Amino acid sequence: MSDAQAGGIGGVPPPDAAVKRPGPGAGDLKPPKKSIKKTLLLLVGVWIGGVILLYALFGSGGRNNSYQPQNEFKLDNWINAGVFSINKAVLYLFLAAIATCVSMIYVANRMQARPNKVQTAVEVLYQLMRDNITGGNLDEKMARRWFPFIGTLFLFIMFSNLVGYIPLPTNTEEKINIFGAHIPSFSLYAATANLSIPLVLALLVFGSYTFEGIRAKGPIGYLKGLIPSGVTGGMAVFIFFLEVLSNIMRLMSLSIRLFANILAGHLIILFMAGALAVILGVSALAWFTIPAGIALFAFEVGLVAALQAFIFATLTAIYLGGAVAEDH
Amino acid sequence: MIATLANISVTGAQVIASSGGFLIEPSVGLMVWTLLVFGATMFLLSRLAFPRISEALGKRQKAIEDSIDTAERTRKEAEELLTEYRERLKEARAQADEIVHRARQAADAHEQEAKQRGQELLAEAAGRAERDIEAATERALSDIRREVADLTVLATEKVTKKVLTDADQRRLVEEALGELDFSSISAGPASN
Numbered sequence: 452m453s454d455a456q457a458g459g460i461g462g463v464p465p466p467d468a469a470v471k472r473p474g475p476g477a478g479d480l481k482p483p484k485k486s487i488k489k490t491l492l493l494l495v496g497v498w499i500g501g502v503i504l505l506y507a508l509f510g511s512g513g514r515n516n517s518y519q520p521q522n523e524f525k526l527d528n529w530i531n532a533g534v535f536s537i538n539k540a541v542l543y544l545f546l547a548a549i550a551t552c553v554s555m556i557y558v559a560n561r562m563q564a565r566p567n568k569v570q571t572a573v574e575v576l577y578q579l580m581r582d583n584i585t586g587g588n589l590d591e592k593m594a595r596r597w598f599p600f601i602g603t604l605f606l607f608i609m610f611s612n613l614v615g616y617i618p619l620p621t622n623t624e625e626k627i628n629i630f631g632a633h634i635p636s637f638s639l640y641a642a643t644a645n646l647s648i649p650l651v652l653a654l655l656v657f658g659s660y661t662f663e664g665i666r667a668k669g670p671i672g673y674l675k676g677l678i679p680s681g682v683t684g685g686m687a688v689f690i691f692f693l694e695v696l697s698n699i700m701r702l703m704s705l706s707i708r709l710f711a712n713i714l715a716g717h718l719i720i721l722f723m724a725g726a727l728a729v730i731l732g733v734s735a736l737a738w739f740t741i742p743a744g745i746a747l748f749a750f751e752v753g754l755v756a757a758l759q760a761f762i763f764a765t766l767t768a769i770y771l772g773g774a775v776a777e778d779h
Numbered sequence: 780m781i782a783t784l785a786n787i788s789v790t791g792a793q794v795i796a797s798s799g800g801f802l803i804e805p806s807v808g809l810m811v812w813t814l815l816v817f818g819a820t821m822f823l824l825s826r827l828a829f830p831r832i833s834e835a836l837g838k839r840q841k842a843i844e845d846s847i848d849t850a851e852r853t854r855k856e857a858e859e860l861l862t863e864y865r866e867r868l869k870e871a872r873a874q875a876d877e878i879v880h881r882a883r884q885a886a887d888a889h890e891q892e893a894k895q896r897g898q899e900l901l902a903e904a905a906g907r908a909e910r911d912i913e914a915a916t917e918r919a920l921s922d923i924r925r926e927v928a929d930l931t932v933l934a935t936e937k938v939t940k941k942v943l944t945d946a947d948q949r950r951l952v953e954e955a956l957g958e959l960d961f962s963s964i965s966a967g968p969a970s971n
Contacts (some may be wrong), residue, residue, distance in 0.1 A: 465950065524802055526809070534808040541812050548820045555828040562835030564842065577832050599825035607820055647809040652817065714802065 459553035506735035507758030509571065511542050513732045520726040521591065522624055523638050524714070526645070531621070543642035552691035555606065558689070580764065584703035585719050588768035593663075597771055600659065608643060612713055615641020616748065643759075644714040646706065651703035654766045673774070702779065705766060712759050716751040720744055928952040 531539040557771040566574060580602040585594045620627075622638035642648050664673040677694035678687045723744030728737035845931050943951065 521802065523807065526801070534811050536808050538809075540806075540809050544809075544812055544816045548816045550818055552823045552828070553831075555824055559828040559831035559835075560830060573832065576834060577829075577836065583834075599829060602829060603817065603821040603824050606824065607817055640812075642800060645806070645809060647805045647807075648813045650805055651810040651813045655814070655817070754886055 464475055473758055498738070501738045502735045505738050506733070509734040511731075511733045515730055515732050518726070518729050520718070520721055520730070523622060523721060524717075526622070526642060527623060539623075539640055540642050540648065542613065542621065542644045543614060543640060544648065546614045547607060547642055549616055551603075551606045551610040553611075563762075576606070577602075579761075584761070584764045584768050588765070588772045590772075593771065593775065597614040597659075597768070601764050601768050601771075604656075604767055605760050608652070608709065608763050609757050609760035611648070612641045612759060613752065615639060615644060615713065615717065616752045616756070639717050641713050641717060644717050646710045649706040649709040649763075650702075652709075652763070653702050656705060656770060657702050659767070660774040661698075663771055667775040676776075681694065701766075701770065706764060709759050712755060716747070716755055720748050720751065723747055919959040924956055927955055 454710040496733040503727055524542050526538040528536040528538050529542075555573065558570055562570060580597060581594075585598045585601050589597060616639060618637040618639055620635045620637050621640055622636045625634040625638075627636050659672070664676065665763065668672075668676055674691070677698075678691050725737040725741075725744075727740060728734055928948075931951050932943060935947075935951050936943060
């Protein structure tokens with residue numbers, strides 16, 4: 452029926468034309484609740500049905516001891532050059548650095564008075580680094596001096612973490628044969644999932660705040676500043692060693708927190724995405740755990756990657772501020 | 780589900796504990812690479828990214844502050860204009876009231892004057908009419924007197940069958956006129 456027919460002559464509806472009224476929820480973009488419920492039930496049905504079907508078809512093949520999921524994080528040198536050998540972690544370091552520099556410089560060169568979404572996101576990150584992380588923990592002069600370091604730490608760690616959630620063909624241990632070409636299998640890896648990288652960053656932080664503390668108070672003044680005012684005698688010596696230990700613990704906590712979070716995230720995604728099924732030899736288990744894998748992946752990308760960078764950068768700013776503070 | 784999760788954690792722990800020692804073994808080479816790459820990143824960002832972003836944000840902040848200042852200035856100007864407008868409106872209303880008042884006063888004065896003039900004209904017209912009436916009455920009375928005299932002479936001559944002398948005529952006329960009462964005729968127009 453054409454529009455003219457449907458509308459009647461001259462726009463007057465025909466007498467038998469039923470008046471169309473909007474139904475419940477008309478004009479609302481949200482789909483009806485019934486539809487969501489149906490979709491969810493369907494998905495759950497497919498999920499459970501898939502588990503049953505896969506288990507019925509393939510059953511259990513027994514435990515697979517040859518597959519070592521931790522080897523996903525093993526670093527084999529691709530180019531041997533002594534200290535400067537190139538391996539997967541170095542590649543990810545470079546990828547993180549390139550992603551950080553390219554994205555930030557690209558946006559910085561195209562700053563507009565009326566920002567688009569990407570520029571807005573970068574501005575939000577920049578203001579978070581400048582006003583909250585650095586400005587919130589350091590005085591104006593210190594904040595200006597240390598902002599490039601703290602900002603780079605935040606961005607570098609965040610991009611390292613995010614790049615680690617992009618599946619890349621970097622697993623040289625397991626290869627895929629595509630028309631005779633043996634290419635490395637895709638895997639998730641993050642530079643920060645290797646202890647060396649968070650550790651050296653933590654060492655940089657340790658060195659920075661110690662340097663800043665000594666510059667502000669002098670070597671003796673800085674060491675004396677470790678003891679709270681009013682504490683004397685044996686207790687002062689005890690607290691001094693406790694504070695030295697606390698500084699070393701800072702080093703460990705900074706590095707291990709980042710490393711362990713990212714490694715654990717990657718491992719659990721790996722397990723949920725099929726490693727567990729491979730180890731236990733139960734194919735149906737992969738189908739069973741994949742929803743959890745997807746949820747964890749989203750959680751890691753959406754929250755953990757940025758949160759860990761934020762924690763690392765914030766603690767750096769706090770340590771720097773604490774090192775020059777008058778009273779301990 | 781719980782059994783599965785337990786299985787996962789146990790398996791994961793076993794995997795890491797069994798042959799994952801390399802995971803917590805720091806590599807000097809990687810640390811050196813990290814220092815180099817991080818240093819280069821910091822150098823590039825602090826030279827090419829941070830200053831430009833900071834400059835753009837500063838410009839925008841300045842633009843926003845300028846806009847706020849301009850808006851504030853415009854608001855003040857608008858308020859001043861509004862105040863001035865209100866004052867002028869008040870003055871205009873006062874002037875309008877005064878004009879209306881004056882117009883009313885002028886109209887009243889004009890009305891009074893017109894009334895007075897009307898009354899004067901009326902009085903003048905009435906006086907003139909009275910005078911005309913009096914003159915007409917006088918003329919009528921003279922005519923009546925003459926007619927009466929003539930009729931009296933004529934009647935006397937017919938009765939007496941002789942011609943009267945001037946002295947007789949005069950005496951008869953005076954007697955006849957003396958018997959006539961003109962007071963009602965002469966008072967008639969005056970009383971009207």
